[in-house]
Every structure is written in C-alpha cells, then in structure tokens.
Amino acid sequence: MIIILAVLAVIIWFFVIPYIERITPGKDRVDLPSYLGLSGPEDAFVVLGETPSPSKAIVRDGTVYWDYDSVKLNFSDMFWANIDEGVLLFTTADEVIRADAGELSYVRHAEAAPGAGIEPETVNTDTPVFFTENGRGYVSLDFAKQFSNFTYELFTNPYRVQIYAKSEVYKSLGVIKDRKLRVSMNIKSGIISDLTKGDTVYLLENNGDWSKVRTEDALIGYVENRYLSGEPADANIVVSEDFVPPAYTSLTNDKPICAAWHLVTVADANASLSRLTESAWSLDVVSPTWYKLVDGTGVVDSIAWKSYVATAHAQGLSVWPLVDDFASGIDSDGRAAFLASADSRNTFVSYLIGQANALGFDGINLDFEAVPEGSSSGFEQLLRELSVACRAHGLVFSIDNYPPRAHTEHYNRGLQGQIADYVIIMGYDEHWGVSSGAGSVASLPFVLDAINQTKAVVPANKIINAVPFYSRLWATNQDDGTLRIAATPGMAWQDKWLSDNDVTPVWNEELGQNYAELLQKNILYQIWLEDLDSMRARVDAMKGLGLGGVAGWQLGLEKPEVWDIFGAWTRG
DSSP: OHHHHHHHHHHIIIIIHHHHHHHSOOOOBOOHHHHTTOOSTTEEEEEETTEEOSSOEEEETTEEEEEHHHHHHHTOTTEEEETTTTEEEEEOSSOEEEEETTOSEEEESOOSSOOTTOOOEEEEOSSOSEEEETTEEEEEHHHHHHSSOOEEEEETTTEEEEEEOSOEEEEEEEBOSOEEEESSSSTTSOEEEEEOTTOEEEEEEEOSSEEEEEETTSOEEEEEGGGBOSSOEEEEEOOOOOOOOOOOOOOOOSSOEEEEEEOOSSGGGGGGHHHHTTTOTTOOEEEEEEEEEOSTTOOEEEOOOHHHHHHHHHTTOEEOOEEESOOTTOOHHHHHHHHHOHHHHHHHHHHHHHHHHHHOOOEEEEEOOOOOGGGHHHHHHHHHHHHHHHHHTTOEEEEEEOSOOGGGGGGOHHHHHHHOSEEEEEOOOSSOSTTTOSOOSSOHHHHHHHHHHHHTTSOGGGEEEEEESBOOEEEEETTTOOEEEEEOOBHHHHHHHHHHTTOOOEEETTTTEEEEEEEETTEEEEEEEOSHHHHHHHHHHHHTTTOSEEEEEOTTSSOTHHHHHHHHHHTO
C-alpha cells in the first residue's frame, strides 16, 4: 500500500499537477495603462480603424486632443501649425481659420487680406481647440471634426479612443461564452479585459485555434476561436460626409493665352514697356519682375509703377507682376523662416494684395525657385493663403516651376494644379552651365517630357509652357577641354553671329532645333538656336495637348515674327 501510494504521489506530482496547471487558464491581469504605453493620467491609447496608433491622445478637461501631425496625416492636409508661434490654421478655398494656442476661441476668415465685405469672426469655445506642450501641438478632435470627416469614441479606465476616418466594412464575430481577452495565444498569458457572452469583436487575424480581435472599446488581444461565433459577419462602419470643403474656382481662360515676362531690374526700365510690346499683337499678359522677398519676415522690395499698369491696360494687356525669392539679402535659412511663419506669410500676402488694390494689376505670378526641401509644408501653406487672397480679390494666381525632377517634388505641382489658375513650366535651361555640359537650352524632347509629367498631376488647361527667347553660345577650348558660355544671346544677336562668321545652321529633327558650330582659334563654338523654326516646332507640338497657353522669357530677345507663330495658335 505504501509503495502504491508513493507511486500515485509521484504520478500526481509529476504528471497530474503539471497537466492541470497547463490546462488551467492564467488569472494574472496586465497593468492596462502600462500595457497600452500610457505614461500619465491624461494619456489615451488611440486605435485608428483597426490599427493602434503610435501616437497617444490627451484627454484634458473632458476634451480629447490628438497631436497635430496625426491630425494632419489622418484627417486633412489643410491643417497647418507652427508650434513655436503657437498657431494652428485650417485653409479652404475661400477662408483661413486660425486658432492660437491656449485661447478659448478661434477666428474664421483670418486670412491676410479678406475680400470686400468679409469680416473676421471670433468663435468662442469652452476649452482651447489647440495647445502646445513639450514641443508638440495638440488639436481638439471636436474642433477637427468640424472641418474633416471622421468619428471617434472615448473610453475610460484607462483612456482609449476609437477613431474611424473613413467608411469601411469590418469582419465581426459574436462572443458565445464569457472569456478573457489575452495578450497572446496562450491561456496562461496576461488578461487584458473580460469578454462577455453577446459581445461583438472585430476580427483582425485568424490563427487557427485563436483569433486576434479588436473590441468595441478599443482593446486588441487574442481569444480562442471556440468561444466565438463561426463565420464572421460584415459590419459596416459609416463615416458621414458632413464636411464638404468649398470648391476651388479659377480664372483660367477658355482659350490658350500668350504671356511674357518683362525683366525690370531698375525702376526706370518700366518705361520700356511700349517699345518692347510694339509688335507683340498676340500678347495677352505681361509679367514685370517687380517684387522680391527681402528677408524671413515677409518684407517685399518693389520697383513697381502704377503708370505701367495703365499703359499695359491701354494696350489690352493684363498685368501679372512677378515676385521672386532670390534677392541677394535672403538665404536658405531666411526662406525657411519665412515659409514657417504664419505672421511672415501674412505680411507678404497683405503687401501684395495691397499693391494690387493700389496699382490695379490683374494677377500675381509667384516665382519661388529656391524653396528648401524641408520647407514644403510652409510653401504649400503660402500657396493656399495666396490662393485665398487672390480669389477674394479677383486676381489671377500663377506659379512658376522648374521642369519636374526628383529634387523639385516638394513644390507639390498637384496642389498647385488644384488651387492656382495657372501652373507655368519654365521649359528651358536644359543645359545651363559647365556642370550641365554644352547643349540645347530647350530641346523638343526635354520640353515635351516636362509638359507630360506636369499633365500627370495638373489639369492641361491650367498649364502654360514657357519658351526661351535666348540661346547659349558654348565655347570649348580644344587644347584643355575647358568649357565656358561665351554669350547668352537673343534671336537678333545670334542671326548676326551666324552672318558675321558665315555659318549655316543645320536642322536637327529630333531636337526640333537648328544647330551651328564654328572652330576658331582652336575654340569650338556651338549653339543650339532658339529661332523661328524652334518656336514653330514647339508650338506645333503643344497645340494638340490642350494646354492653357505659352509664355516667353524674356521680352526684347525675340523676333517680331514670334508673335505671329504664337497668335496662330492662341488667336487662331
């Protein structure tokens, strides 16, 4: 008997007890705040759809706040914030909504230059709609919900937020017996929460005997499949489209237009307009280079003449003055500071609109060619704000762009095509210096590639392709191979050079240009001509593309016959 009892004891000790322990569910509960990564009593775990967010929300005074970056990424890119300034903006086609950090209000129509009869409106709130803390900005979900479409629900002990940012069909299962939601596919793993018979869970993964599920109160864990209903059912989560942003209207012409830039480097050069446009019968728009961004505060330098606008209007020309960002006094840091500051942008936009009202010009041509890659958000916001102001004051808004390349993607041509009236391709400088090597300023394949890439993201009727009225004369020393630009001539100069040197150009069908070269004193001179032939080839290629028009850089370098070539398309 003693031996039998001893054997039974050994069996129980080594086999029965371990077996019972293996099949007995664990009873230890996880510390839920720690498990969800919550570090303070205000922190809230966020589930977006069925995906846990890496960023936490904050619940303060009964209001749920989410960090600005998450709000912008998941709800609307029309939000913009500067944490250092403590400013949050939401910009539509016709207004800017501004909230200052910590204030119990926000302002509608806070744009730099409201239209006639529009007054800023202060909307009071019970809690701040925006605050900054530890270098981050936080946006009230109730505020964000007014200007974007999503739903959310807050759960407590600890805080969790379930957010749906779009309507979607999820797979749901019913709980058929009380069970525990666990950390892993093991009955010994920690308990996250209790599941009660009749509860609904959403299926994330089926792993054979276990499923990963999301509960209706924003917890994610594992439960055995035998405690869930068989086949998952479709669960429709509907996010109503209550907020419909105002549509972007445009002043884009029904027919192609013809524009040209007037290089004005000193105020007295304004007097040359009539002379330069004397034969330009097909010209619709002139863009004098009047304005320069001076520094990071948004101050603009001007050499504008009011009489210039009157002269142009008398000739039937619209005036879209150019404003650029490459004044000698501003560097990359200055540009970045300007684009990042709501107040600096307001100074800039207010000044330009004030100039339009005072001088009576018809549009604004933005020529920012040195936007830092890290400043894309500020640049996009400048475009939005300038677009709102131009639309409110009936001004045509055009934006100049390099031909699309990887290093200029941050200019966001897709956004430009949405909010601007015209997106202008500076379709030249294919070869521009020693680094690029000798070659054409704007070969036909180069031009068409830029147009087609732009058409992929911008409506064709908003695209203006700009052509060069200049060429480059390249000089290569045959002894040492050094390359330099001997001249950057207009059409009349290059004709004289060909005549003086008795050089006959040769047509290159592939490039759509005439080419000429001359070996003189062991220097090889090469020129890919921008002439009437290249203009015809370019316009012929553009005609069938549905473009918004053509522009030329710069007035005074062309031959009079160029206007006949342009006019045959735009006025024909």
